[in-house]
Amino acid sequence: MVKKTHADQRYIIGLVNNDTAVINEIYTRCAGKIKSWIVFNNGTADDAADVFQEALMDVYRQGKYKSLELSCPFEPFLLLICKRKWLNEIKKKSILPVTNQEEDLLHIGEDTFAHADELENQAQQSKIFLEAFGKLGERCKEIITWSMKGEAQEKVAEALGVTYGYLRKKKSECMASLMKMVQLIKIAE
Amino acid sequence: MISNEDKLLKVARYLEGDMEPEEQIGFEQTLAADEELQKLVADYRDLHQTLKMHLAPSQSDQEVNEKLRNLNDQYFKSRKTARIIPFVQYLKWGSAAAVLIIGLFVWAPWNADLYEKYAVKKEMSVAERGDGNDNELQKAAEFYNQKNFTAAVTLLKKEYQKDSGNALVAYYYGLTLTEINKPGEAIPVLEKLYAGESVFKYDAAYGIALSHLKQGNTLSAITWLSKVPESNGNYAKAQELIQKLK
Numbered sequence: 001m002v003k004k005t006h007a008d009q010r011y012i013i014g015l016v017n018n019d020t021a022v023i024n025e026i027y028t029r030c031a032g033k034i035k036s037w038i039v040f041n042n043g044t045a046d047d048a049a050d051v052f053q054e055a056l057m058d059v060y061r062q063g064k065y066k067s068l069e070l071s072c073p074f075e076p077f078l079l080l081i082c083k084r085k086w087l088n089e090i091k092k093k094s095i096l097p098v099t100n101q102e103e104d105l106l107h108i109g110e111d112t113f114a115h116a117d118e119l120e121n122q123a124q125q126s127k128i129f130l131e132a133f134g135k136l137g138e139r140c141k142e143i144i145t146w147s148m149k150g151e152a153q154e155k156v157a158e159a160l161g162v163t164y165g166y167l168r169k170k171k172s173e174c175m176a177s178l179m180k181m182v183q184l185i186k187i188a189e
Numbered sequence: 190m191i192s193n194e195d196k197l198l199k200v201a202r203y204l205e206g207d208m209e210p211e212e213q214i215g216f217e218q219t220l221a222a223d224e225e226l227q228k229l230v231a232d233y234r235d236l237h238q239t240l241k242m243h244l245a246p247s248q249s250d251q252e253v254n255e256k257l258r259n260l261n262d263q264y265f266k267s268r269k270t271a272r273i274i275p276f277v278q279y280l281k282w283g284s285a286a287a288v289l290i291i292g293l294f295v296w297a298p299w300n301a302d303l304y305e306k307y308a309v310k311k312e313m314s315v316a317e318r319g320d321g322n323d324n325e326l327q328k329a330a331e332f333y334n335q336k337n338f339t340a341a342v343t344l345l346k347k348e349y350q351k352d353s354g355n356a357l358v359a360y361y362y363g364l365t366l367t368e369i370n371k372p373g374e375a376i377p378v379l380e381k382l383y384a385g386e387s388v389f390k391y392d393a394a395y396g397i398a399l400s401h402l403k404q405g406n407t408l409s410a411i412t413w414l415s416k417v418p419e420s421n422g423n424y425a426k427a428q429e430l431i432q433k434l435k
Contacts, residue, residue, distance in 0.1 A: 018253050020356070023260065024386065031264035049265035049420075053257045060253055065238040122239075129239045148245035172201040179197045179233060 003111070008074035012063040015056065026056070030075055034082045043086060051089070055081040058119055066122065072111035080116045128189075132181035140174035147171055200229045204237070252314070259388040262420040304402050307430050308368070309395070309423075313361045326358065333361055338368040349378070356387035363396050372400035383416075391416070395423040398430070407434050 014022025031052060038048040055078060062068035070077065133141065146156045157167040191199075202208050203216050220226050242250075313330040325344055332341035345362040353359060359382045366375035379400065382393035398413035411434050417427040 015253070018249060018256060020256070020388070023256060024388075027260050027264045031260075035265055045265045049261040052265070053254075053261055056257055057254060061242050061250070064250075065242045066235070125235070126239050126243065129236055130243060133240065133244075144240065145244045148241045150245070168205070168207050172198060172205050172207045175201040175205065175233070175237070176194070176197040179201070179229070179236060180194065182232075182236060183193075 003069075003071035006070045006072055006074075008072075009070045011074040012059065012068055012070055015060045016063045026074075026078070030078055030082075033079060037079075037083065038086050041086060042090060047086070047089070051082050051085045055085055058123070062119060062122065068115075070115065072109055072115055076109070076112045077115050080112055081119060084116060084120070128182060128185050129178075132178055132185055135181055136174065136178060139170070140177060143167065143171050143174050144178070196226060196229060200226070200233050204230065204233055256388060259392075259422075262418070262422065263386075263388065263390060266418045266420045303430065303433060304399060307402070307426055308399060309364055309392075313357075315357070329361070333365060336368075338365050341365050342369055353381070356382060356385070356389045360389040360392060360396065363393065363400070367396070367400045367403055370403070372403040375400045391418055391421040392423065395421070395427055398427065402430075402434075410434060 011022060011026060013019075015026070031048075034052050035045055035048040038051060039045060043051075058081065059068070059078065133144070136144070142160065143156075146160065147153075149156075151159075153167060154164055157164045160167065162170070199216060203213065203220075208216060220230065313333045315326050315330045326348055329341050329344035329348065332338070332344065342362070342365045345358060345365055348355065348358045349362045359378055363375045363379035363382065366372070366378065376397055379393045379397045382389055383391075383397060394413050394416040398410045398417075401407075401409035401413060411431055414427040414431050414434075417423050421427075
């Protein structure tokens, strides 16, 4: 079922377009809440700043590269991502959270959880993709990296000292090998 | 039956635009009816975009990250407040000594050197948006980064007159005015910026301090330096400069 895009999609658009007014609005609405929550849960203002920035960059990347379409309000979505990030962080540091998480999250809708889950899945996927990429031969890594930069293929071919035809053929082969590698890693897990 | 490897290669060739038109039409027909192939196409797109995000982050990604970092300075200020050194401390030394010191501040032969040392070294970077309006701003940024402040100021002035609410323009216009020895004109521009809530708020405070320093007005410089919070990138320099100006 295709879900209706929430009006708060404007925050995603503003973030992707580096719109100062929108980004300021996000900070004004959410930064204080996250700061108090993290400080209340044994963190510092600096921890809160790091978590907030990281969460916003994750949302930005999803919006820009994966066309994230929000079907829930933006604020609880962002707050949920930040809270999960901080809970993961304190798990690593073996600090117990103070806040009762269930109660705290009761007012959040299903879609918000789904979006936050998706973001976490994407982070997990990224790890697998990069692991697979690391296993490719040097030439393939070089060709893929250059191609991702969005330069004209003729220019890339010249920079790599190969012909245009070879580059096109090799690039598809390298990407197919990478897909295969990802499949193998997923099976092994 | 086509092997998995062949399918992967076909998907890659299709999405990389490496198929001849006829082959492409054939592939699209197969794709429409083959769910497994559709899934591979979706997976490929996902893989491609993820790699692009990690291997070739664009300039604009860095700019957004930088903006967030600056906003963090503003919204997540550490609870430790900057140590403010009031000038009245000196009065403890007795009025004669204070008068002598004030006299030295007014004269302030070392201020010029201090200004050079503590001036903002950060380059001006302008996001390319591809519309004509930014060309002038980009030219201004180039001049500014080449330290050709006289050329930069003309362009920045025009941009500032067009849109005095643009924080980036206001900030660099202010800094440039100070560079060309017009700190008196720089101060109102930067004070207006400081009064707002932009990402440059506290950078503006540091800029105002530099303008006062250039005017030899050490007291005001110290006052403005002490407004720079610990979370701002200029904090360390501001504190060091306060010590030197004492």
